[in-house]
Structures are given as C-alpha cells and as structure tokens.
Amino acid sequence: MADLVEVPAKPLRELAEPYLNEWGPYSITRDAVTETAIRRFCEVAEDGNPVYWDREFAEKSRFGRVIAPPQSLFSMTFAAWWTPEFLKQKTTGDAAALNPAGTALGGNKVYALCDEYGYTVNTVAGQEVEYIAPFGPGDGRLKLRSMTTEVSDEKKVRVGRGVFVTSVTEYRTEIGDRLVGRSTMVLLRYKAEGSDDG
Amino acid sequence: MAKDSTGSETSFKTLDWNDVQEGDELGSLSFPITMRTLMIDVSGTRDLYPIHHDREFAKKNGARDIFVNTMFYEGLFGRIATDWAGPEAFLRKLRFAMKGPNCLGDTITSRGWVARKYQQDGQDLLDLEIHLDNEVEKDATIANLTIELP
Numbered sequence A: 001m002a003d004l005v006e007v008p009a010k011p012l013r014e015l016a017e018p019y020l021n022e023w024g025p026y027s028i029t030r031d032a033v034t035e036t037a038i039r040r041f042c043e044v045a046e047d048g049n050p051v052y053w054d055r056e057f058a059e060k061s062r063f064g065r066v067i068a069p070p071q072s073l074f075s076m077t078f079a080a081w082w083t084p085e086f087l088k089q090k091t092t093g094d095a096a097a098l099n100p101a102g103t104a105l106g107g108n109k110v111y112a113l114c115d116e117y118g119y120t121v122n123t124v125a126g127q128e129v130e131y132i133a134p135f136g137p138g139d140g141r142l143k144l145r146s147m148t149t150e151v152s153d154e155k156k157v158r159v160g161r162g163v164f165v166t167s168v169t170e171y172r173t174e175i176g177d178r179l180v181g182r183s184t185m186v187l188l189r190y191k192a193e194g195s196d197d198g
Numbered sequence B: 001m002a003k004d005s006t007g008s009e010t011s012f013k014t015l016d017w018n019d020v021q022e023g024d025e026l027g028s029l030s031f032p033i034t035m036r037t038l039m040i041d042v043s044g045t046r047d048l049y050p051i052h053h054d055r056e057f058a059k060k061n062g063a064r065d066i067f068v069n070t071m072f073y074e075g076l077f078g079r080i081a082t083d084w085a086g087p088e089a090f091l092r093k094l095r096f097a098m099k100g101p102n103c104l105g106d107t108i109t110s111r112g113w114v115a116r117k118y119q120q121d122g123q124d125l126l127d128l129e130i131h132l133d134n135e136v137e138k139d140a141t142i143a144n145l146t147i148e149l150p
Helices: A012-019 A035-045 A055-060 A070-076 A085-098 A106-116 B035-045 B055-060 B070-085
Strands: A121-131 A142-151 A155-157 A160-173 A179-192 B030-032 B090-098 B107-120 B123-133 B141-149
Touching: A012 A106, A012 A142, A035 A070, A035 B035, A035 B070, A070 A121, A070 A179, A070 B070, A070 B090, A106 A160, A121 A160, B035 B070, B070 B090, B070 B107, B070 B123, B070 B141
Parallel strands: none
Antiparallel strands: A121 A179, A121 B090, A142 A160, A155 A160, A160 A179, B030 B107, B090 B141, B107 B123, B123 B141
C-alpha cells in the first residue's frame, strides 16, 4: 500500500520547526501523591528507606516529612487503570483550567507530523531525569507539560527509517506549583523495514 | 536498630561527603526476578504493557520471556543508591541504558562505584555508575546517577 501514501516533499525537520520549543498544555494526574502510593512503589524494588515509610524518622530528617522516592516520579504520573466517567470529566476540566486559551499544541503537532510521514512506531532511545526538589504527600496531584526541542534529519536506522525526536517534560506539584522534576527523552519514531502500512 | 533488606542491622546513617572517595564501591545486590517480582512490578508501577506480564506476547515480540519494566530499574537504582549512601541522600539525576532485558527466572546482580566526587551550586555531589548483570548477559543495564549528600 506504500505507493498510495503521498509523502510530503518537505523534510519533516523543516515542517516541525515552528512547533519546537513551545510548551504544550498541562495535564494533571487523577490522584494525589499518597503514602499508600509511595509504599506500593517501594515494594517493587524492596526499598526500605525510612524517609519513604516512617513519619517519625522522616520528620526529623532534612526533608521534614515523608517524601516519595524521587525516582517514582514517572510511575506516579502513569495513566490510571479505570476511572468513572464523571471523574474523567472533572480531571479533564481541572487540566483545562491550567491552560489559558491559545496554549500551543507543541509536541502533539510534531508527533502528528511523524504519523503523516509513516513514522508511527515508538521506541525510547534515551532518557535522563533530573529531580529538582523532593515531593510527597501534601503536595496534591502532579501537573506535567512537555515541549519538543529537536527533530533530527530522517535517518536509516537498524529497524527501518525514522527520526529522533527530543522532548522535555516538566513535573510540578498541584499545591504550591513547585517544579520537582524535568525529564529529557529521545524517542525514535520510525517505520519498520518492510512494513507496508504507512 | 532496624534491619535492612539484607537482614543486617542498620542505624540509617547517611554518609559524610568528606569521607567518600572516587572509586569507592557500593557493594553488590542480588535480586531474583520471580513471577511474584513481576506481579508486584505491574501493580506498584501501574504499567500494564503486556510485554511485562504476558509470556506469549513477550516471546512473540522477540524477548526471551517477560521482563522487568523501566520503572523497576528506576526503583532499583534509587534503592541501591540510598541503601549505600543513607536515607538522607537525595537522587538528583538518573539515566540508564537497557542493553538487554532482565527476564523471569534471571537473577540480577549489581556492581557499582563512585565515578566522580564534586561540588556544584553549593551541593555536595557524587556521580555513581551501576551495572546490572544476569546469568545470560553481563552489563544488561548500565546506569549513571548523581546523588546529593546533606
């Protein structure tokens, strides 16, 4: 079917240019960071650090309170498994309230361009996370927003053909609006060798 | 006195940055990946992608078997750092490369050391390098961390 797809003549990088370095809209997690969520994360790698588990110890520590493992940040923002319709709408409304009219589409637009070029498969090529400040119960939910900072030239890669898209995501607390983390991810968006679907 | 995960007594003391030298070793952790590990991984990190819990799906997609996910590594590397440096050490930076999966039935063995000791923006920092090996592959996962000591 490949011959039925009209490939735009301009390089993808050039088309993506106007959408780079603009923050996309905020989204917000459904749930607040809680002691229960922290404990369930700690169970996974059997992390017994008392600043995550023990109020008495944590209050005397330099953090002054129970904190989440900084490395749980990504997991804490993972999509919920099931949400009743009314709460879904409320969470969407809460996120919309964080985004003034005219907020850029940023990264979403770049990914849509990748799709147009047939680069629909995702794989994480690299990621680095900076943990800027501790977060924990009392900070409410987590807000996040992303921007795309770089799109590579189209390249032939081991698995096919594609582009490397670099994006930055910022994580903030709902209460106090504190910046707690920033991740930089390089995603390979590609079309698999020999695939005829796009 | 409490006990740490290896069963030995711990006073939950945090290291003094001045006492650490580049090249200091973090000690080794052994972590068997059982079906129970992988179930707790799914539940604790909220990751339902089938490659981590559906053996047929994993094998069909070229993996030896189901394997631990990205957030498991985040949790494990953070734990190795604060088990060694103490509870008031704070993870500042983490990146890692997954060169090969750690699958059901494997046992992860960690090695780690202090790669760099420095001060920056008023913070006492250490860069750590941690490697995970399993029975099938050496250096299956390699991580670079920065931690801040109080």
